[in-house]
Amino acid sequence: MNICLYCYALLEKPLTWSNWLTIEANSVLCETCAAKLKIISGKRCEVCSRAWNGAICSDCQQWRQLGENIEGNYSIYYYNETMRDLITQWKFRGDYVLREVFRKDLQRAFEKQFASITPSIAAVPIPLSKNRMQERGFNQSLALAEMLDIPVKHALGRNSGEKQAKKNRKSRLKRGNPFFITEALQQPALIVDDIYTTGTTVRQAAQQLKLHGCPAVYSLTVARS
Ligand SMILES: [Zn+2]
Numbered sequence: 001m002n003i004c005l006y007c008y009a010l011l012e013k014p015l016t017w018s019n020w021l022t023i024e025a026n027s028v029l030c031e032t033c034a035a036k037l038k039i040i041s042g043k044r045c046e047v048c049s050r051a052w053n054g055a056i057c058s059d060c061q062q063w064r065q066l067g068e069n070i071e072g073n074y075s076i077y078y079y080n081e082t083m084r085d086l087i088t089q090w091k092f093r094g095d096y097v098l099r100e101v102f103r104k105d106l107q108r109a110f111e112k113q114f115a116s117i118t119p120s121i122a123a124v125p126i127p128l129s130k131n132r133m134q135e136r137g138f139n140q141s142l143a144l145a146e147m148l149d150i151p152v153k154h155a156l157g158r159n160s161g162e163k164q165a166k167k168n169r170k171s172r173l174k175r176g177n178p179f180f181i182t183e184a185l186q187q188p189a190l191i192v193d194d195i196y197t198t199g200t201t202v203r204q205a206a207q208q209l210k211l212h213g214c215p216a217v218y219s220l221t222v223a224r225s
Pocket residue numbers: 004005006007008009029030031032033034
């Protein structure tokens with residue numbers, strides 16, 4: 001396809017020495033849109049990938065006190081306005097093909113951060129409840145997991161409850177764990193998802209996986225809000 005997947009501008013790609021790197025990095029967006037997606041750079045929290053000037057951020061220190069259950073999260077982009085619009089268009093308007101925007105960077109981040117840790121790692125999508133799945137038609141987490149060159153394990157199910165987005169962090173923490181195990185994994189798991197916000201979702205999923213024998217849980221997310 002020869003149009004930008006986000007703004008539909010025609011892609012003109014004259015290949016020159018000055019632009020071939022950028023074009024290779026993101027060949028489904030026009031240069032203007034690609035430039036608006038900012039890769040997280042500089043120092044970040046070792047656990048959750050938040051831009052942070054120290055080893056471990058204050059949130060992750062709190063998680064440690066509660067009993068940390070993830071090995072770490074790696075996020076690729078900042079959750080800025082363009083990223084928010086892009087994810088909204090992708091997920092809520094069902095513009096499935098937009099996942100192509102993330103393919104290369106997702107694969108690259110996996111190679112860099114996780115490929116060497118363990119060869120037996122499996123991707124675990126965060127499930128949607130049945131109602132949500134019917135509403136939306138696809139699961140963004142699975143859509144991302146499928147783009148990695150590792151097995152995808154549907155190890156978790158999800159009870160339908162109230163919409164997460166409407167709850168604040170405190171009430172989300174108070175609520176029970178929405179996930180349950182459908183397949184116990186005896187290998188390390190990589191949870192793949194679009195956004196890491198409070199880190200609650202990934203830790204609830206990790207709790208279920210670990211209770212059923214999973215030795216280590218990592219997470220790879222497109223954006224860190
Ligand atoms: Zn564009």
